[in-house]
Amino acid sequence: MGRLYLINLEGKIYSCKHCQTHFALYEDIVSKSFHCKHGKAYLFSKVVNVSVGVKEDRLMMTGMHTVADIFCVGCGSIVGWKYEAAHVKSQKYKEGKFILERFKVSGPGGTNYWASDEAQIGGSDADDA
Template identity: 85%
Template structure:
């Protein structure tokens, strides 16, 4: 299959909770007001070390979107999804951006998010 090329990020890094592969930087967070099946999720302007799955239309709280699941290249775990197309004009800002589920990643301080934690503030922007 060949050698795996992995980008190592510097700074406040979010990584895969299973294999510690770097996925995104704190400074690339666009919004912390997203939700998924397991609780909180963050919208990032840029993620690395992921592979993109098949595109599919999903009805979310904010309307219909064409999205693709994203997977950690280190271990293959699903870590979130990428917005390919937003069908509502007000949601176009999401196109090309990715959502990482907090349940699936470790924070910059090594912290993990567990689904029993409560969400304070923000709004339910999306749900899958």
């Protein structure tokens, strides 16, 4: 295996809660209204320092989507998913964008989000965009 090169971001960043690898900037948030099985999730226009897994179709609250899990390149933790394709016309805006689950990342200033009792069990997607 070769040397790992990480992109370091400056400003208000979201990073891996396990190894502090940088993922995204606050200003790249598209929506904060998403939910997953552990609670809140944010939709980002771009992320760095992740590897993209295998594409699969998942039925979510807003319809069928082709998605791929994303993994931290620092420690290998699953931190969210990438929307590869939306099968519902109104959801096309998600294509090429990334979900980071707040339960799995640290926010700006090192803040952590903890899963709540209100977290959904099962599918994951936005309440509204």
